[in-house]
Amino acid sequence: MSSINNHINYVEFKAKDLEKIKDFYSKAFHWTFTDYGPTYIAFSDSGLDGGFEKTDGEIINGALIVLYHENLDWIKSSILSSGGKISKDIFSFPGGRRFHFKDPSGNELAVWSDK
Template identity: 50%
Template sequence: MRTTGKLDYLELPASNGTIDAVKVFYAGAFAWTFTDYGPSYSAFSEGLDGGFDGNPDQAEPKPLPVIYSEDLEATLAEVESAGGTIVRPIFVFPGGRRFHFTDPAGNELAVWSER
């Protein structure tokens, strides 16, 4: 149910022809599925709905989306196997552990776990 003031959608950049690469990456690393809306937009619905915007005129803002994992080491291996680049190895932070990676479009994301 949608509620006023709650985060409802997350849109990440996938410009310069990377939209197909990010779809392959997220399908391989996290088993995400996509719905295409034209040649430069592909939506996902994986917990928090969101999508990748392939608009070449897009600015360069860099949000940090964070994905949850029950097994951080296994997820790190899946991210690397799918072609992600680890930019911050697993580290402890208040509340758990996490790592950061970049996807084929250069977006930086984090994966965290309580353990």
């Protein structure tokens, strides 16, 4: 399935122990996992692809909804001009780049691109 601009494309959760979380979801729901180093695992076979990021901090709202857009600079400008705030500027990761933003109510989401 190809990525479509402005659609929810990925969901990311926090986890204290990646091996435990991988074991749980693979046994309970038969999700499959790809390891991306010691602090990140991606999952598939869940209906919507996503991942778990290792954290030692308190997990309050552990889900991060990730949208897709092929032009990060353009969508970043659109978010800013629409009243959003950038909470983590554009950064690279294996497979692409992304940034985080907060909507006017303070909900944090992210936008990623493989371009």
